[in-house]
Amino acid sequence: MDFMTSFLAAAVVAGTPLLFATLGEIITERAGNLNLGVEGMMLMGAVIGFKIGLITGNPILALLAAMFAGSMGALIFAVLTISLRANQVVSGLALTIFGTGFSAFIGKDLVGQVTPNAIKLFFKPLEIPGLANIPILGKALFSQDLFIYLGYLTAIILGIYLYKTRKGLNLIAVGENPGAADAASINITLYKYAHVLLGGALCGLGGVYLSLVYVPAWQENVTAGRGWIAVALVIFAAWNPFKALVGAYLFGGMDIIGFRLQGTSIQISQYFIDMLPYLVTIAVLVVVSMRKSKKNAPPKGLGVPYFREER
């Protein structure tokens, strides 16, 4: 593999946890709920998925456990913000604090443990015949592990769900104008709960990819701020699952560029390159907010609790 292809392949790997978390947050925000607990839910998924993977050696069970853990975190957020109408920003922060503590607590005995071989084997790169022969991109995109393919699939399915199915269009209505959606007898509470929980499950998957496949061993605070980058990526992707694919791999590339530049002739301090994803996130947010267009606007009901009596 030449330098470009291997760099792109590594960018896709590094972007996969971001992709799952971004998709999760897109679905959550489409329901009108701004959940800043992404980092916390990722960590909850990362630690529970890793622990179950370690105990059972079964990759499917590990993934399911991670999804469950992520959605339990989301459930706390859902009860607070949907049923009890608490402030969404602070509730999300609380979830991140809780999730960080939770993962450090559960993960205390896991430090230094490595992903079991059975799971490593399950997630080894598989070439897709035909597609993998596309020049440059083929090897980067289609000679990857099953988890990454699951990422492509999830993004595409969510995109179709959101724009092409009745339920997806209902969801958009709930996020844009819950009052009108309610009048059209859409069950607002059910839609919100279902999608906030689904969002949490996807964040959990993003987390477990880090601990089980990316590292692949347990280390404390394995997400290292990726959950927050995912929150920014949602804005970058303009709440569109297809655009999330591009954004996640772009940021995945930035995540690894510092490492890749070591040993080349380019001399920049590692610490400055490490700042890159954060600087670019800020730049992206500023640029998006500067050219405010209707198409890239957030759901109108985002962050506002819905209360039928106050309609």
Add this chain to the structure above:
Amino acid sequence: MLYKVVKRSEITQGKSFGIRTAAIILALLTSAVFIMILNLNPLEVYASLIKGAFGSNYRIKQTIITAIPLVITSLGIAIAFKMKFWNIGGEGQIMMGAFAASFFALRYPDLPKPILLSLMMIAGMVAGGLWALIPAFFKAQWETNETIITLMMNYIAIKWVTYLQYGPWRDKGALGFPKIPNFSDNAILPNFLGIHIGWIFALILIIVVYIFMKHSKLGYEIAVLGESENTARYAGINVKRTIIIALLISGGLCGLAGMIQASAVSNTLNVEVSGGVGFTAIITTWLASLSAPFILLASILFAALIQGGSFIQTAFGIPAAAAMILEGMILFFVLGSEFFIKYKLTKNGSAKSAAGKGEI
């Protein structure tokens, strides 16, 4: 539905305080269940928590030292939150405040103590304020989401201090250990009654911020802007100017906390100088419902949790992260309890709701 939710017309401060206290107690009870699952006696654990925080003169001092940066940072965050500007960049603002103060401490170690300390304090406040000014400017200019920007700037500040610690500021005499040289005596805050004088600053700032928020024109403008930007515009308030000045103050206070931590606690600059204070202060600020006097209470409570938390770690082998879970739990319950401050449940079929809303 048997019950329906009705908006409360008003609630006394005492009742609202009572609901919050009940929420904290419920959080402690729920956590007790988890402690029991761990096969430990929750009463013993809580007793040791209290002992770890207040059990001796030394521990009380440690708890107060932990509370000082929490109080000052919370005051800063409260000013931003009052405006519904979600400044979660306290951590970075503390870092940059500590960095700027350290610059003077390391560069002019022989200046007379009062001059050097004043310089460090001003530098810390200016640097923290400027670090908060960046997201404030974007917010004022283009309504850029401040939550994520303030957070991203935390990471940038941490990387910056790491760079200094491992690179240009590294102590060459430290035998390869990556640390920045210790400050001279002139750069270290003096003690008063056994604790560094940061506690006096904290108490004075509580009063100052209280008066500022309740009785100054700018404080009033911040509160109006927090309620509704449109109202603020109609009232002739310069929205951009208010956002910028409020955040300069907010970040400035966080920067001061950074200066105090670097000078009095770590006696140098390092990546641990903020130690999560920027995040914990978000909880204490919310717990205190953004009110300066209650910030003192909430900060002491959380300082006790942190000190007690590290004590139970050694006493019971419970990871220190347990304290973080407890913090999260308390915040969950307080957030949930606010529903009962804003609304009340009434039986269906009873007289018309207090807020005067009819059936729908």
